[in-house]
Amino acid sequence: MHILVTRQIREAEAFSKMLKNKNIIHSILPSIEIKNIKISEDSINYLLNSDILIFTSKNSFMSVKDIMKNVELNTKKIITIGLPTKLLIENEGYNVEISPKEEYSSEELIKIIKGKDIFNNKKISIIKGEGGRSELQDYFASCNYKYQDIICYKRLAPSNAVSDLDDILKKTTHICITSADIIKNLVGIVGKDKLKKFILIVGNDRIAKECNKLLGINNFIVSRNPSNEEMLETILKTNE
Missing domain, CATH: 3.40.50.10090 (Rossmann fold)
Structure with a gap:
């Protein structure tokens, strides 16, 4: 092998x-290859004022880490898709409240959060890469939750x-x-x-x-x- x-x-x-x-x-x-994208001021303000942060990957956290360094993340609910992202964030000293344990996908996360009364009247940031999947957005839209995509990186073929x-x-x-x-x-x-x-x-x-x-x-x-x-x-x- x-x-x-x-x-x-x-x-x-x-x-x-x-x-x-x-x-x-x-x-x-x-x-x-992963390349960070410049985030608009409106998106940064929404991110900083969000109640709930959903990190879809390790790249999503690494891409906004510097922006968030002056924010007390422990005052926000943090959700991740998958254990590697959860461990990365926890190693930085922050608490991750929800994360799928085995299947790392939007579908699995939706199964976990469906019916939970933590999103009502909250501002939700979905931190993700350009062109990422839309399952979470579709779910939040169907529930009339207030959310915004924070596009912070893009995936490229090797240069x-x-x-x-x-x-x-x-x-x-x-x-x-x-x-x-x-x-x-x-x-x-x-x-x-x-x-x-x-x-x-x-x-x-x-x-x-x-x-x-x-x-x-x-x-x-x-x-x-x-x-x-x-x-x-x-x-x-x-x-x-």
Whole structure:
């Protein structure tokens, strides 16, 4: 087994350390870049005056961290989609009140918060990336809750070509896919026909469906969620 890690460089390097600790042979091919977006003054004011902050990813928190440094976040309710984002925020000393424990998705978060009387007459900020999914917004709109999207970063295809791509692919047997954007970018980087030859270790069922739609294959190993910890656990089980 030779794993190809495709996350953005910061997360890829963290995952690489975890794989090395388990003596798992791997290469890194970052297939997505994250770039912060300048947030409008109106959005910043709404964010600072919000009662509830929903962070959709680690990137969403990191992108607004400096803006929030003069705000007492413990006076606000913080909600995250997924344990990695929750742990990141808690490591900064803040309390996260609600976060899905296993399936890291908007749908799972909606199941948890549905019917909870914490959003009435509250200002809600959904901190997210450009072009992100709209399930949360649709839910809040259907409940007539007051919310605003705070778009703070965008996902880009890698800006630099990989000179040793063929050498990397020759030794690769399994490719980790942790987002729909990554598989879309990989189609452009590697090519659809070449990707079909590998076993894909995907972060959840939704990502598997996106891979199936793009590649027309079902050669997947599906993790419980796309966190580094769960992806590693899935790899270890596959390698038994």
